Amino acid sequence: MEKVTVEQDMHALTPQEETYELKKDKVEIILQALDVADVSGVREHVEDMHAADVAEFLNVISNNQRREFIEIIRDDFDPEILVELDPDIKDNVVEVLGAEQSAEAIATLEHDDAVQVIEDLEQSNQDEILEAIPQEQRDTIEEGLSYPEESAGRLMHTKYVAAGENWDVGSAIDYLRSSDDLPEVFYSIFVVDKESVPVGSVLISKAIRNNRDVKIKDIMEDKIYTIKDQMDQEEVAYTFRKYALASAPVVNGDGKMVGVITIDDVVDIMKEEAEEDILHLGGVKEADLYAAFVETSMHRFPWLLVNLVTAIAASAVIAMFAASIEQLVALAVLMPIVASMSGNAGTQTLTIAVRSIATKELTETNAKRIVIKEVLASAVNGLLFAGIVGLVSYFYYDDLYLSLVFAFSIAAALILAALSGALVPLGLVRMGVDPAIASGVFLTTITDISSFFIFLGLASIWLL
Amino acid sequence: MEKVTVEQDMHALTPQEETYELKKDKVEIILQALDVADVSGVREHVEDMHAADVAEFLNVISNNQRREFIEIIRDDFDPEILVELDPDIKDNVVEVLGAEQSAEAIATLEHDDAVQVIEDLEQSNQDEILEAIPQEQRDTIEEGLSYPEESAGRLMHTKYVAAGENWDVGSAIDYLRSSDDLPEVFYSIFVVDKESVPVGSVLISKAIRNNRDVKIKDIMEDKIYTIKDQMDQEEVAYTFRKYALASAPVVNGDGKMVGVITIDDVVDIMKEEAEEDILHLGGVKEADLYAAFVETSMHRFPWLLVNLVTAIAASAVIAMFAASIEQLVALAVLMPIVASMSGNAGTQTLTIAVRSIATKELTETNAKRIVIKEVLASAVNGLLFAGIVGLVSYFYYDDLYLSLVFAFSIAAALILAALSGALVPLGLVRMGVDPAIASGVFLTTITDISSFFIFLGLASIWLL
Numbered sequence: 001m002e003k004v005t006v007e008q009d010m011h012a013l014t015p016q017e018e019t020y021e022l023k024k025d026k027v028e029i030i031l032q033a034l035d036v037a038d039v040s041g042v043r044e045h046v047e048d049m050h051a052a053d054v055a056e057f058l059n060v061i062s063n064n065q066r067r068e069f070i071e072i073i074r075d076d077f078d079p080e081i082l083v084e085l086d087p088d089i090k091d092n093v094v095e096v097l098g099a100e101q102s103a104e105a106i107a108t109l110e111h112d113d114a115v116q117v118i119e120d121l122e123q124s125n126q127d128e129i130l131e132a133i134p135q136e137q138r139d140t141i142e143e144g145l146s147y148p149e150e151s152a153g154r155l156m157h158t159k160y161v162a163a164g165e166n167w168d169v170g171s172a173i174d175y176l177r178s179s180d181d182l183p184e185v186f187y188s189i190f191v192v193d194k195e196s197v198p199v200g201s202v203l204i205s206k207a208i209r210n211n212r213d214v215k216i217k218d219i220m221e222d223k224i225y226t227i228k229d230q231m232d233q234e235e236v237a238y239t240f241r242k243y244a245l246a247s248a249p250v251v252n253g254d255g256k257m258v259g260v261i262t263i264d265d266v267v268d269i270m271k272e273e274a275e276e277d278i279l280h281l282g283g284v285k286e287a288d289l290y291a292a293f294v295e296t297s298m299h300r301f302p303w304l305l306v307n308l309v310t311a312i313a314a315s316a317v318i319a320m321f322a323a324s325i326e327q328l329v330a331l332a333v334l335m336p337i338v339a340s341m342s343g344n345a346g347t348q349t350l351t352i353a354v355r356s357i358a359t360k361e362l363t364e365t366n367a368k369r370i371v372i373k374e375v376l377a378s379a380v381n382g383l384l385f386a387g388i389v390g391l392v393s394y395f396y397y398d399d400l401y402l403s404l405v406f407a408f409s410i411a412a413a414l415i416l417a418a419l420s421g422a423l424v425p426l427g428l429v430r431m432g433v434d435p436a437i438a439s440g441v442f443l444t445t446i447t448d449i450s451s452f453f454i455f456l457g458l459a460s461i462w463l464l
Numbered sequence: 465m466e467k468v469t470v471e472q473d474m475h476a477l478t479p480q481e482e483t484y485e486l487k488k489d490k491v492e493i494i495l496q497a498l499d500v501a502d503v504s505g506v507r508e509h510v511e512d513m514h515a516a517d518v519a520e521f522l523n524v525i526s527n528n529q530r531r532e533f534i535e536i537i538r539d540d541f542d543p544e545i546l547v548e549l550d551p552d553i554k555d556n557v558v559e560v561l562g563a564e565q566s567a568e569a570i571a572t573l574e575h576d577d578a579v580q581v582i583e584d585l586e587q588s589n590q591d592e593i594l595e596a597i598p599q600e601q602r603d604t605i606e607e608g609l610s611y612p613e614e615s616a617g618r619l620m621h622t623k624y625v626a627a628g629e630n631w632d633v634g635s636a637i638d639y640l641r642s643s644d645d646l647p648e649v650f651y652s653i654f655v656v657d658k659e660s661v662p663v664g665s666v667l668i669s670k671a672i673r674n675n676r677d678v679k680i681k682d683i684m685e686d687k688i689y690t691i692k693d694q695m696d697q698e699e700v701a702y703t704f705r706k707y708a709l710a711s712a713p714v715v716n717g718d719g720k721m722v723g724v725i726t727i728d729d730v731v732d733i734m735k736e737e738a739e740e741d742i743l744h745l746g747g748v749k750e751a752d753l754y755a756a757f758v759e760t761s762m763h764r765f766p767w768l769l770v771n772l773v774t775a776i777a778a779s780a781v782i783a784m785f786a787a788s789i790e791q792l793v794a795l796a797v798l799m800p801i802v803a804s805m806s807g808n809a810g811t812q813t814l815t816i817a818v819r820s821i822a823t824k825e826l827t828e829t830n831a832k833r834i835v836i837k838e839v840l841a842s843a844v845n846g847l848l849f850a851g852i853v854g855l856v857s858y859f860y861y862d863d864l865y866l867s868l869v870f871a872f873s874i875a876a877a878l879i880l881a882a883l884s885g886a887l888v889p890l891g892l893v894r895m896g897v898d899p900a901i902a903s904g905v906f907l908t909t910i911t912d913i914s915s916f917f918i919f920l921g922l923a924s925i926w927l928l
Contacts (some may be wrong), residue, residue, distance in 0.1 A: 018692055018695075019695070019699045019702075019703075020689060020699075020702070020703045020706060020707070021702070021824045022824075022827075024827065024828050024829060027827075027829050028829075050687070050706075050707060052706045052707060052708075056706075056824070059825060059830075060825075060827050060829040060830040061829070061830070062830075062833060084706075086825065173672060176669075176672055176673050177672075177673050177674075177675075182673075185667060185669055185710075186669045187651055187669065187710065203649055204668045204669055204672060205640075205649055205650045205651065205668055207672075208637060208640055208641075208668060208671075208672055209640050209641050209646075210641075211641075223514070225484060228482055231482075231483070235483045235484075238483070238484070238485070239483075239484045240731065241731045241732065241735060242484060242514075242516045242520075242548075243484070243514060243516060244516075244728040244731070245728075246649075246651065246710065246727065246728070263710065263727050263728075263731070264708040264709075264710070264727075266731070267704065267705045267708075267727070267730070267731065267734065268705065270731065270734050270735065270738070271705060271734065271738075271823070274734070274735075274738030274739075274741075274742070275738075275819060275823075277738075277742060278738070278741060278742050278745065278815060278819050279815055279816070279819065281742065281745065281746065281815070282745065282811050282812060282814065282815025282816075283808055283811060283812050283815070284812050284815050284816055287816065287819070287820075288816070289816055289820050289825055289826065289834060292837075293837045293838075293840040293841040293844070294841070294844060296837065296838070296841035297841040297842075297844035297845050297848075300809070300812050300841065300845060301845055301848065303808070303812070304805065304808060304809060304812075304845060304849065305852075307804060307805060307808045308801070308805060308849065308852065308853070310804075311800065311801040311804040311805060312801060312856070314800060314801075314804070315797050315798060315800055315801050318796060318797045318800065319797045322793045322794075322796070322797065325789070325793050325796050326790065326793045329786045329789050329790045329796075330786075331796075332782060332786070332789050332793075332796035332799075333779045333782045333783045333786065334779060335796075335800075336775065336778060336779055336782065336799075336800060336803065336912070336916075337772070337775040337776060337778075337779050339800065340771060340774075340775040340778070340908075340912070341768065341771060341772060341775060344747055344767070344768060344771045345764070345768060347746050347747060348746060348747050348748050348764050348767070348768075350746065351742060351743055351745070351746025351747070351748050352743070352746075352748055352751065352752070352753060354742075355739060355742050355743065355751070356751075356753050359735070359739075360485045360486075360520070361523060361524075361550065361753055362753065363486075363488065363491075363524055364488050365488060365491050365492075365524040365525065366523075366524040366525070366526075369526060370753060373756075373757045373760065374757075374760075376757040377757040377758070377760035377761045377764070378761075380757070380758060380761035381761050381764060381765055381768060384761075384765065385768065385769075385772065388769075388772065389772070392776070444804075448800070448804070452800075
């Protein structure tokens with residue numbers, strides 16, 4: 001869908017674009033310095049690295065290397081590194097740093113970052129480090145942790161810029177210049193009424209372009225999207241993306257402003273939520289790339305066990321037709337093809353459905369239309385593949401009736417698969433279950449059992 | 465991993481949090497007004513809706529309803545709606561609006577939004593609308609379209625705020641006040657040298673807090689992350705997330721600043737890229753929720769055809785052992801269980817690997833360690849499930865040797881599945897292929913063929 005113009009040559013792709021991932025060469029060089037205990041060499045390499053790059057480095061090296069590396073940079077340890085680490089690695093790093101230094105580092109972080117680092121730690125590390133953090137900061141961190149997991153309350157900064165309804169631009173700017181209790185970065189001034197209820201917002205880029213005597217009220221955007229402190233982080237991300245927000249005020253149950261969420265936190269949430277959906281569809285509970293292997297086994301065991309039960313159920317269907325298979329062994333050869341095609345067609349529909357439900361594009365309003373469309377789309381492919389497999393199997397087995405049964409089964413199985421692929425996630429949503437987690441198991445159970453039943457059942461009736 | 469404190473009750477989850485998705489009730493009310501051709505009713509309902517909500521409404525209604533609705537709001541049509549529509553719906557809406565009104569609407573959009581709307585349209589609509597856009601704006605849009613698809617050049621705003629190295633805060637603010645060619649929203653002032661090469665940036669929230677006579681050079685952040693105009697949008701998103709950027713300067717091949725990318729565009733890209741990975745893993749080429757059903761069939765046909773070929777390859781392995789199955793039909797009953805367990809275990813590893821490669825967490829540095837870990841994790845589950853299936857099948861078939869063959873096959877197949885699940889995506893990356901697209905087919909081919917071969921092969925040797 002690209003418009004092709006003559007200018008296109010001007011911007012020909014260079015073979016190697018510059019990117020900001022931590023390069024393998026850089027990793028190797030630091031590891032070599034580490035290997036020969038070249039302390040000053042390691043420090044020199046790390047000196048000008050961004051905390052996010054140091055975290056990326058810590059994520060990919062081994063436990064032993066991590067211990068040695070942290071000992072070397074301990075005195076210059078940038079607290080921001082903790083924010084960027086993979087959760088599994090965070091525990092390891094704070095254990096090497098020790099509770100006291102970890103607490104000291106976390107105490108220097110902005111409120112939302114401190115909460116995020118602490119919440120990712122294992123309970124024992126949480127307790128130990130919280131105890132070592134000065135009373136006042138501990139209280140605000142514990143206040144943050146008292147909000148439900150994955151809620152807006154956990155994401156918000158508690159420092160923010162709020163102006164009264166009667167302020168003018170000049171007084172707002174003077175306030176910004178004189179106050180020493182402001183967040184490091186902010187994009188908007190929020191306007192609150194006497195009850196601390198947010199009533200509007202002004203982007204700084206807009207405020208700065210107005211004269212000092214202009215009333216804030218006259219230039220503020222009064223259509224604001226407030227975030228309830230209880231809102232799920234996935235809804236927060238949805239709201240930011242939908243309305244292209246850079247920051248939004250967070251309010252408590254009484255509608256009073258209690259904090260601000262900024263887009264940089266939302267970007268992390270978006271990554272996390274997309275990851276969750278991908279992993280759940282793949283039958284994985286959580287990202288555990290860096291976890292110990294036994295822990296990983298245990299994460300995956302339950303899903304494999306569920307799968308075993310459904311596979312046994314499907315094989316029970318096959319067992320029902322054991323006599324037919326003994327008579328005509330071609331059935332055993334062809335039946336996995338029906339199940340495989342059905343499973344894959346169903347997964348295609350399921351993937352679209354689960355993703356569209358997550359992005360709120362598939363709703364009750366258009367559900368019926370989408371289901372019908374999916375079934376029709378699968379019917380087209382069902383007929384095409386019925387033709388293909390019918391011809392191929394006839395060529396191979398030279399048995400017209402077997403080929404007809406095989407072809408008919410493929411068509412029926414594909415249509416049923418699309419129907420299930422759409423209805424299973426929609427049904428799960430109605431039951432209040434996250435469709436990304438459970439849809440796959442339900443679907444393959446349905447496609448396996450129905451494929452074997454249709455194919456072996458028809459074969460038993462018509463061929464034997 | 466949540467810290468439980470006594471305050472937790474303070475923030476108990478309310479059953480129904482307020483969210484900003486377009487409510488079903490609202491949709492129904494507008495559709496009812498539309499149904500009885502209540503023109504003023506429809507207009508009244510739409511009047512205070514955000515463009516993003518109107519777009520969400522247009523996405524979920526039927527083609528006929530969309531046509532009627534647009535006719536009613538035609539005179540007040542908010543151009544921003546076009547930006548928010550699903551790509552498949554965009555074509556439909558511009559066709560109803562007509563080329564002239566569409567061109568008029570697109571001409572009022574900011575540069576990056578105009579490019580994005582045009583690039584999503586089908587070629588015929590693109591041509592017709594571009595022709596109707598005034599020369600000057602058409603040129604800038606075509607300049608945007610001349611960058612490769614999904615590149616930074618297509619995402620950038622061409623209006624931005626740049627200051628000279630010798631400016632002070634006062635002159636920057638005066639410039640912002642007097643210039644009428646500024647972007648609507650901006651977060652930073654970029655500092656460029658005489659050659660237009662960006663050398664630093666100052667957040668407005670920081671500039672505004674300094675006195676007028678402070679030199680920009682003295683407060684600017686000189687570690688800036690410039691984006692090459694050719695950079696892939698996925699890399700752009702990675703850079704923004706990693707360094708928590710709100711905006712970044714875009715440079716051409718000579719390093720000269722040509723535009724700015726802001727976080728709101730990146731948020732859309734993040735959604736798009738996560739979607740792509742999810743869909744590719746599910747065997748779907750693109751999101752086509754709203755496409756016509758025949759189009760959807762055609763999108764999905766190629767992948768199903770590939771799957772058919774691999775399923776036939778797997779069934780050819782079964783055919784090799786047809787004589788064994790005729791002798792012992794239990795083999796036909798049990799073989800799908802081996803393949804199903806192996807396929808699922810492999811998919812678990814594959815999902816983690818593909819996702820970690822996409823987020824640059826799985827790199828050449830830690831690949832070997834991760835592969836070994838995955839194989840060990842699968843070996844643990846392999847042994848556990850060998851025990852379970854061995855016992856269950858012995859109980860059912862009362863055949864010690866069959867159970868042993870079955871158990872051993874499950875263990876071997878699970879280990880091989882994990883090895884393949886990790887090595888297939890890593891191998892594809894090395895070959896320069898996107899692992900999200902092709903990994904699934906390779907993996908199931910390997911797990912199906914190896915499962916049937918191991919189980920039926922061992923059974924033929926040991927049991928018959």
